Amino acid sequence: MNVLKGACIIGQSGGPTSVINASAYGVIDTALKSGVITRVLGAEHGIKGVLNDRLFDMGQEDPEELRLLKYTPSSALGSCRYKLADPAVDDTDFKRILEIFKKYDVRYFFYNGGNDSMDTCNKINQYMQSVGYECRVMGVPKTIDNDLYGTDHCPGYASAAKYIATSFMEVYLDSHVYDTGMVVIMEIMGRHAGWLAAASALASEYGAGPDLIYLPETDFDMPKFINDVKGVYAKKGNCLVAVSEGIHYADGGFVSEAKVEKTDGFGHAQMGGLASILAEVIKEEMDVKVRGIELNLLQRCGAHLASETDIEESFMAGKAAVENAIAGINGRMIAFERGIQNGRYACKTKLVPLMEVANVEKKIPRSWINEDGTGVNHQFIEYALPLIQGEPDLPKQDSLPRFAKLKKVLSK
Amino acid sequence: MNVLKGACIIGQSGGPTSVINASAYGVIDTALKSGVITRVLGAEHGIKGVLNDRLFDMGQEDPEELRLLKYTPSSALGSCRYKLADPAVDDTDFKRILEIFKKYDVRYFFYNGGNDSMDTCNKINQYMQSVGYECRVMGVPKTIDNDLYGTDHCPGYASAAKYIATSFMEVYLDSHVYDTGMVVIMEIMGRHAGWLAAASALASEYGAGPDLIYLPETDFDMPKFINDVKGVYAKKGNCLVAVSEGIHYADGGFVSEAKVEKTDGFGHAQMGGLASILAEVIKEEMDVKVRGIELNLLQRCGAHLASETDIEESFMAGKAAVENAIAGINGRMIAFERGIQNGRYACKTKLVPLMEVANVEKKIPRSWINEDGTGVNHQFIEYALPLIQGEPDLPKQDSLPRFAKLKKVLSK
Incomplete structure (x- = not known):
């Protein structure tokens, strides 16, 4: 095997998550111990x-602080939303x-991110080649x-x-x-795919979840939505709704982009979120108490509810990623393959060409969503439930989270 | 001692909390085991x-389900906001x-609630006498x-x-x-007192909290607010703000009640929350990325982050409450007295006349708030930090909360 000695760079990109630093720590820890990678550099933003x-x-960080990255949300090295040009142009x-x-x-x-980041990876790889x-x-x-895609x-x-x-x-x-x-209408992240909003169905499995779930995988119809809510309310005297921020009408227009104009006492224009738009629609239609709740940033940084899995x-x-790279692999994204071990959920890594991943979006299969587009079926529950299992032993200080504190010494 | 045999009623009132059921369980469990109280009745709503x-x-509930009430948020018996008339009228x-x-x-x-509930208690007590x-x-x-008041x-x-x-x-x-x-502007509950919004200062103690905190205890001034945010942003390139929903101008008008008019595509009027009102003000003034976040119901039902204390x-x-009542006490609210035991925070109960508590509101002392009304000082931290200590061993099922399931058998 061609042992390639040299430094590595680890960078983080796109919106943060509760566990992106656990991946970064996987890279940093493995690289530092590799004996092949001579220096581990963390790219700022x-x-x-x-x-x-x-x-x-x-390498100049305290190992214990690095270990705390497993439990520290957001991107510890800093993130960016920078799209590289086409190198041909x-x-x-x-x-x-x-x-x-x-x-x-x-x-x-090593680049830690979503669709756009895989595009960045792919372009850098092609250019270096x-x-x-x-x-x-x-x-x-x-x-x-x-x-x-591909995982x-x-x-x-x-x-x-x-968290949801x-x-x-x-x-x-x-x-x-x-x-x-x-x-109550709760707005959940997810611009083009409804995986996050669908997770609210896990709560329904345990008797305390939404009555209705609207996803971007199907077209949204306002009169039908109003009818759906009225129907549930008439039967139960209550209605809890989950909506994905990316729900859209049949013509593709986002429901959240309803033309709104609003000024406060200072003459400032205002924009409400999707939850408050839909809450107002229901309020006008039904004359009942309505509340719109946006889970907002909380859902992507709620490390205190992280899944150990x-x-x-x-x-x-x-x-x-580090082990495969050292072994000679190049231009791949690490992906997950689900299996069964001793009758239980198991997961192992596989490799997917960056070319195939970049800029493709995976949505919830239509067959997992009920016919009238107001919920998901058991196939989704079986898919999602194993993923949220396990309570991590979260480091705390005075009963508040003890997050990693990095020194961030610049390399010369 | 006059041993008074008979049934008891426990009722819950007002907005729910993460631990109101722990109090209800304290009443129910103690009453069921008392040998004096012959029957324990839970009032619906x-x-x-x-x-x-x-x-x-x-008494017909499964004891294990009753025990789970300690970890089940919201009011398990149902709540209400019903104000009794003056019995003289x-x-x-x-x-x-x-x-x-x-x-x-x-x-x-036994009545489990806030100011208004103590008023209800007091009126019932006076009438019965x-x-x-x-x-x-x-x-x-x-x-x-x-x-x-009084605790x-x-x-x-x-x-x-x-949670905050x-x-x-x-x-x-x-x-x-x-x-x-x-x-980022985060809106926190608290209409007349800023205790909740001030709790965000605990995060600042650990290096990751708000730069500015606005409380109802001081008058809000919009031009000063804009200047405060601009000042922090100029220095740090970022600004995190905590606002209490009850902040008001010097004339008493709530900032959240700015006159707003807004219609979506369907012609429905809309109302944004305080966080979005202030976010828009800053957006207009500063031309930076701004986000308004409302913690909403989540902060009062987030039992997964409950304090064991x-x-x-x-x-x-x-x-x-039960022990004192059996011992002959009447017309009192249970209150907490803070002390020091073995050099550490300790808390014991005391009794306060209902008359004194009903309809009085306790605010943060002005001396705990910094001079320009943008934060709290160490006296608040020393007050609040001991209260949030301890992680309860939360019952879970498939890594989701396992809340109490009551049978709710109606008495005849």
Whole structure:
């Protein structure tokens, strides 16, 4: 085997998750112990840190603080939403990346992110190959959206799903407390795929979840929605609704982009979220108590409700990326394959070409969604339930989370 | 001692908390084991359940399910917001309550709630005394708002405070992930007192909390607010703000009640929350990325982040109510007195006359708030930190909360 000695860069990109740092730790820990990778560099704000020569020397961090990354949400190295140009059109960035790679003798590049990040990975890989610079580029997946192609599920999804299901169970109890009825509409992230909103169905499995779930996989129809809510309310005297932020009409227009104009006393225009838009629609139609709740950023950084399975799999993805790269693999994303071991859910890693992953979105199969588009069936529950299992032993200080504190020493 | 044999009623009222059921369990468990109280009746939807003769026989519940009440948020018996009339003006309700008390030989009435509930307790107690019906009426406090008079703190506050502090720490990390700055404004419950919003300062103690906190204890000034945010942003490139829903201008007008008009595509009027109002103000003023987040119901039902201290103290309050009533005490609310035991925080119960508690609100001392009204000082931290300590061993099923399931058998 061709042992490729040199430094590695690990970068994080896109929206954070509760466990993206568990993957980063998988990369950093495995690389530091590899005996092959000579130096582990953390890019500040993803690929921007490479372009700006802002690279942290991860070898100078306290090992115990690094270990705490497993339980620290958000992107510890900083993130970005920077899209590289097509190198055939403009190779300025790529020349700069090559320069930095040469400066630090970088032979491994690990990029931790979603669809766009795999596109970044893929372009860097192709460019390095085109100029003959020996380097192994690996994608480490993450996204709460769970919409990456070629993998059974994505690191980060399960912890967000667990946060959503737990929050629904709690809000269900809260919103059923009075003898006067109430409609509660909860808005969940997911622009194009409904995996997150569907996770609310896990709460329904345990008797305290939404009555209705609307996903971007089907077209939304406002009069039907109003009827659905009225129907549930007439029967139960209450109605709890889960909506994906990405629900859209048949013509593709997002429901959240209803034309709204609103000014406060200062003459400032205002924009409400989808939950408040739908809450107002119901209020006008039904004359009942209605509340719109947006789970907002909380759902993607709620590490205190992380799934142990998700944490360990995320770590495993980072570790596998380093091990495979050292073994000579290049241009692949680590993916998950679901199996059964001793009659129980098991998960192992596999490799997917970056080319195939970049910019493709995986949605919930239509057959997992009920016919009238107001819920998911047992196939989804069987898919999602194993992923949220396990309670991590969260490090705490004075009963508050003890997150990793990195020194972030810049490399020279 | 005059041993008063007879049935008891336990009712829950007002907005739910994460631990109100721990208090109810304290009452139920102690009463069932008392040997004096002959029957334990749970009122459906508080005092309404008494008026409507909807009383559950708690003795018929599975003891293990009752125990799970310690970890089950919201009001398991159902709540109400029903204000009894002044008996001097209209005694209809009181006559009915007396009728029900006589029907079931009720000699003990325990009411679990906030300010208004203590008013209900007080009126019932006075009425029963005026008609010479022997009965002991005790208030068991609860409120996330922490605004009850005569007690060091209120059951329910600490768990909400812990939820708020933890969520701020997580959102802090999430909102500092990009190199492009961001202003995040988080809206917290508390109409007249800022105890909950102030709890976000606990997150700042651990390096990941709000830069600015606005409370109802001081007057809000919009131009100053804009300047405060601009100042922090100029220095840090980011700004995290905590606002209490009850912030108001010097003339008393709520900031959340800015005149707003907004219509969606369907012509429905809309109302945004305070967080989105302030987010829009900042967006207009600063041209930066701004996000408004409303913690909404989640903060008062987030039992998965409950404080063990809060759970145990809530249970203790319920237990003390029963023990004191059996010992002959009447017309009192259980309150907490803070002390030091072996150099550590300790808490014991004391008794406060219902008369003194009803309809009074306790606010944060002005001396605990910094001079320009943008944060709290160490006196608040020392007050709040001991309250949130301890992680309960939460019952789970398939990694989701296992809440109590009551049979709710109606008494005849």
